[in-house]
Amino acid sequence: MSLLRLILRELKAIVSDKAIAVTLFGGVLFYAVLYPLPYLHQVPTEQALVVVDLDNTSLSRTLIRHADASPKIQVAAAAGSVGEAKAMIASGKFHGLLVIPSGFKRDLLLGKGATLSYGGDASYFLVYSALVEGLVSAGMDAAKSVQLLGLLSRGESFSGAALKLNPMHLNAVPAYNPSLGYIPYVVPGLFLLILHQTLLIGTGILGAGQWGRASADGGSDYWRQLSPLKLLCGRALAFALIYLMFGSFYLGWCYHWYGVTVQSSLMDMALFALPFLLSTLFAGIAVSTLFVRRDMPTQVMLLASMPVLFVSGFVWPLSLIPEPLVMVSKVIPAVPAIFGMLKLNQLGAGFSAVHTEWLLLWGLSLLYFVLAYIGLKWRLSRFTD
Amino acid sequence: MQALLRRELGALWQSPWQLALASWLPLVSMLALWWLFSAALPRQLPVAWVDLDNSSISRELGRHVAASPVASPSSFGNVNDAVAAMNRAEVYALVVVPAGFSRELMTGAEPTVDVRYNGQFLLVGKLLAANLQLAIADAMKPLAYTKQLASGASPHQAKVNMAPIRTQTTALFNRNNNYVGFLVPPVLIALWQLVAMLVFANALNRELAEPTATPLLKRFAAKFVFYLPLLLAQGLFIHALLFGFLALPLAGSVLWLVPAMVAMLLAVFLMVAFIFLLMQEAARVVSFCTALFAPAFAFMGVTFPVHDMPEAAQYWRLLMPSSHYIDSHIALVSYGVSGAELLVKLLSFAPFLLLLVPIYLLAAKGLRAQDLAQTGNTEHAL
Numbered sequence: 001m002s003l004l005r006l007i008l009r010e011l012k013a014i015v016s017d018k019a020i021a022v023t024l025f026g027g028v029l030f031y032a033v034l035y036p037l038p039y040l041h042q043v044p045t046e047q048a049l050v051v052v053d054l055d056n057t058s059l060s061r062t063l064i065r066h067a068d069a070s071p072k073i074q075v076a077a078a079a080g081s082v083g084e085a086k087a088m089i090a091s092g093k094f095h096g097l098l099v100i101p102s103g104f105k106r107d108l109l110l111g112k113g114a115t116l117s118y119g120g121d122a123s124y125f126l127v128y129s130a131l132v133e134g135l136v137s138a139g140m141d142a143a144k145s146v147q148l149l150g151l152l153s154r155g156e157s158f159s160g161a162a163l164k165l166n167p168m169h170l171n172a173v174p175a176y177n178p179s180l181g182y183i184p185y186v187v188p189g190l191f192l193l194i195l196h197q198t199l200l201i202g203t204g205i206l207g208a209g210q211w212g213r214a215s216a217d218g219g220s221d222y223w224r225q226l227s228p229l230k231l232l233c234g235r236a237l238a239f240a241l242i243y244l245m246f247g248s249f250y251l252g253w254c255y256h257w258y259g260v261t262v263q264s265s266l267m268d269m270a271l272f273a274l275p276f277l278l279s280t281l282f283a284g285i286a287v288s289t290l291f292v293r294r295d296m297p298t299q300v301m302l303l304a305s306m307p308v309l310f311v312s313g314f315v316w317p318l319s320l321i322p323e324p325l326v327m328v329s330k331v332i333p334a335v336p337a338i339f340g341m342l343k344l345n346q347l348g349a350g351f352s353a354v355h356t357e358w359l360l361l362w363g364l365s366l367l368y369f370v371l372a373y374i375g376l377k378w379r380l381s382r383f384t385d
Numbered sequence: 386m387q388a389l390l391r392r393e394l395g396a397l398w399q400s401p402w403q404l405a406l407a408s409w410l411p412l413v414s415m416l417a418l419w420w421l422f423s424a425a426l427p428r429q430l431p432v433a434w435v436d437l438d439n440s441s442i443s444r445e446l447g448r449h450v451a452a453s454p455v456a457s458p459s460s461f462g463n464v465n466d467a468v469a470a471m472n473r474a475e476v477y478a479l480v481v482v483p484a485g486f487s488r489e490l491m492t493g494a495e496p497t498v499d500v501r502y503n504g505q506f507l508l509v510g511k512l513l514a515a516n517l518q519l520a521i522a523d524a525m526k527p528l529a530y531t532k533q534l535a536s537g538a539s540p541h542q543a544k545v546n547m548a549p550i551r552t553q554t555t556a557l558f559n560r561n562n563n564y565v566g567f568l569v570p571p572v573l574i575a576l577w578q579l580v581a582m583l584v585f586a587n588a589l590n591r592e593l594a595e596p597t598a599t600p601l602l603k604r605f606a607a608k609f610v611f612y613l614p615l616l617l618a619q620g621l622f623i624h625a626l627l628f629g630f631l632a633l634p635l636a637g638s639v640l641w642l643v644p645a646m647v648a649m650l651l652a653v654f655l656m657v658a659f660i661f662l663l664m665q666e667a668a669r670v671v672s673f674c675t676a677l678f679a680p681a682f683a684f685m686g687v688t689f690p691v692h693d694m695p696e697a698a699q700y701w702r703l704l705m706p707s708s709h710y711i712d713s714h715i716a717l718v719s720y721g722v723s724g725a726e727l728l729v730k731l732l733s734f735a736p737f738l739l740l741l742v743p744i745y746l747l748a749a750k751g752l753r754a755q756d757l758a759q760t761g762n763t764e765h766a767l
Contacts, residue, residue: 019666026676038702044690092716112545114550121557121558136552136554167493167525173499178504182507184505
């Protein structure tokens with residue numbers, strides 16, 4: 001059988017198997033929409049805040065208006081006491097509270113200072129950080145205007161007073177993901193992981209089905225008369241064709257659609273994606289030789305997905321993950337690939353920065369090629385005897 | 386019923402994979418996931434420190450940043466090197482103290498200190514931004530204080546002038562912003578739901594291989610009754626790990642969550658049974674259920690709040706039993722709601738019972754005759 005015909009046979013086997021089709025075509029298209037869906041609004045805004053105003057003066061009301069003006073906060077209700085506010089937060093409808101103590105304005109005007117209390121529901125970290133950021137900036141605004149009044153009242157000139165308030169200017173700006181949006185944070189890594197997992201499942205189901213079916217009915221199949229090397233190449237090329245398409249769709253169209261930055265050139269990206277594709281293909285074929293039940297590869301890969309997602313270092317920083325886990329995770333092609341792609345596309349580090357990941361992926365390609373060859377040889381030898 | 390349960394037990398013993406799923410494998414995965422997050426509080430994150438001023442004030446600033454538990458600054462001679470390190474993700478933030486910083490400060494010219502933090506690593510970036518600003522603002526305080534004294538304010542008055550409004554920020558329900566308390570429970574519950582889904586799917590798929598005369602619905606019920614205690618034990622293991630071993634704060638009694646756990650498992654079972662009756666082929670059932678349940682974690686609404694999701698996501702969220710469960714979980718663990726209120730929350734699982742209707746109708750038709758070529762290879766497990 002010529003290689004071209006073999007690839008066509010493989011493609012036909014892939015497309016006509018409904019379980020593979022569900023995973024490959026259904027899964028890849030469905031996940032492109034479903035996974036980013038919760039994050040489409042990017043940043044949490046207008047968190048519901050309960051205000052406990054024990055002061056009830058013009059200044060406390062100004063402060064509340066300032067807080068409400070923050071895009072991160074919506075003053076949703078007022079409570080008479082802290083206990084009442086706490087019960088409202090426990091109902092789950094409100095997420096934070098601001099307590100203005102009684103005598104707030106008087107103390108400030110007397111120059112005694114006052115303490116504001118903020119509270120946020122830290123069961124949800126994004127909600128908490130949005131609330132605290134909004135409240136701190138509202139409180140700082142109020143503090144500054146009070147400070148300015150105090151300085152002016154003691155006879156400072158306006159320009160001198162304004163300077164004293166800020167001895168220096170702190171210019172803190174986020175880099176790479178300037179809006180601090182959730183989609184640019186999650187999507188780049190997640191999409192690579194989806195490609196990786198579906199490819200492993202696809203090769204797994206195809207392989208497991210073939211070894212299993214043959215042992216059950218002893219029928220003849222196209223792949224049985226082939227040498228292991230030829231089968232390996234044909235299968236890898238067939239899946240590579242499909243995944244070139246999926247990869248272009250995810251890294252090209254979906255990244256663009258979701259507004260994910262792509263800072264590397266097409267050449268760099270292709271150069272880096274090549275060993276990722278190869279190592280995943282060979283890993284998939286190698287792993288497929290371990291299964292004979294078609295429902296097994298999906299189960300194993302599904303359970304592995306979450307650990308792989310978290311160990312790849314884009315959600316939880318690598319420096320905080322225990323060293324042994326990081327070392328072991330390096331044999332999974334997705335792990336170096338996600339981090340490398342992140343450096344290339346999101347951080348714009350240039351190709352020299354991803355050399356180690358690139359070489360590691362080539363090393364993995366070689367390793368899994370050998371393992372896949374051994375595995376296929378073992379599977380095929382059971383029929384030629 | 387007893388005979389049916391015994392049949393399930395036999396099936397479980399014969400299948401090493403199912404046995405692993407029902408016993409040790411999820412426990413090992415859960416412990417591994419906890420280990421991954423066990424640092425709990427991000428500390429000593431690398432920060433690039435570029436001091437172009439080299440004055441006593443800028444060094445004082447550097448010491449303040451180094452004293453922050455979150456940041457671990459390393460010095461860079463020039464901005465380009467620091468930017469390159471940041472591009473390679475070797476440091477998560479970059480602080481530049483400009484040349485002439487000290488002189489400008491003394492002459493009242495308001496110098497600018499630049500902080501760039503990595504927004505790509507959202508979690509670390511935000512944390513570093515807040516802590517660096519805190520450390521630098523803190524370092525500037527003695528300076529402003531001296532200035533106040535020099536201009537004739539009394540020490541007490543100077544202190545008040547510097548910060549007339551003090552603030553006290555409290556992280557409710559998770560006092561020290563512990564990531565284990567925040568992230569690990571939903572991660573483990575998502576994993577638990579996946580395991581439950583796989584266990585049920587495998588159990589149901591066995592019916593394709595060994596037809597018997599017992600009515601299908603009876604066999605289904607036996608499967609649920611048989612696996613319920615095993616899966617419930619895994620759920621309780623999660624809570625024993627979190628609130629017993631790790632002693633995370635807990636406002637109520639975990640036992641009140643048991644009804645919610647049972648409801649979640651029942652909902653998962655009904656969904657899997659419905660899909661099984663529709664597909665009736667082992668690999669397809671598993672693939673379809675996987676496609677459905679795999680993204681459940683994103684929809685739980687813990688990492689990204691539910692009320693900020695688009696409406697479509699909020700509807701999809703309702704399809705996932707785990708998101709109903711996590712609501713009860715947080716209500717009990719954080720807010721300490723009473724047991725009676727938790728039981729009322731169970732009503733949100735009620736729509737899953739509607740699946741009983743199509744399951745009943747489909748089961749009445751019985752299973753299709755199986756194509757042996759598709760399913761004949763059953764018990765070689767792995």
